[in-house]
Amino acid sequence: MNWIKNNWNWVLVVIVGIIPLINIFSMIHLDFSSSADSWISMGTVSIPGHRAGEATRIVSGAHVAVKETGEWAIRWLVVILSLTPVAILAGIKSRLFVRQAAGITTFVYAALHFVFFCIDRGWIETFKEFGYVMGLIAALIMTILAITSNRKSMRFMRKKWKKMHRAAYLAALLAVTHVVLLEHGAWLPYLIILVLGFVVRTSFVKSLLLKLRTRNVVALAQS
Helix, strand or coil: CHHHHHCHHHHHHHHHHHHHHHHHHCCCEECCCCCCCCCEECCEEEECCCCCCCCCEEEEHHHHHHHHHHHHHHHHHHHHHHHHHHHHHHCCCCCHHHHHHHHHHHHHHHHHHHHHHHHHHCHHHHHCCHHHHHHHHHHHHHHHHHHCCCHHHHHHHCHHHHHHHCHHHHHHHHHHHHHHHHCCCCCHHHHHHHHHHHHHHCHHHHHHHHHHHHHHHHHHHHC
């Protein structure tokens, strides 16, 4: 109980990250019999039309899983990149292992997004459209960041580690471009949050916000 009390925020990240996977993995069917065409399948799912009056569509479970894992990958990436702006604005700093948990969660969803895409469309389809290529590059960047998201890498790379992990912004930009080009979901809210977060992190805006926050703290203490 003491461990949970001291690490509740890490536990919360893990739980929130796992919950959407329960529904996604429930669509997977395994069949190792000799008569099966494939040992893994995802059946079909009925989804409503995108527009009013549009008929219900029958799509593969893998198609739904691709969409769900892709959206969650971008959401978690936005969360990670919002932690520092939140710390600057509100003074609420997140612990390193919480950032690591969020980063690993992002990578897991990005990896599953690619796996389900391969199940649904085949891996060769990744290279047939520019939007897919952008998504693949974003996933590769997140893979590198996930592999180096540990204290050993931080000690080995020192100042270069922080510079390299700023590539998360590039991954986010590529992920949003991926969504825009393929028209597979809402992208504007993510872009707005990312742009605002980048502006807050600039030296001028960051120093200005820190001065304002310090001034407000002093004013409250004197009141």
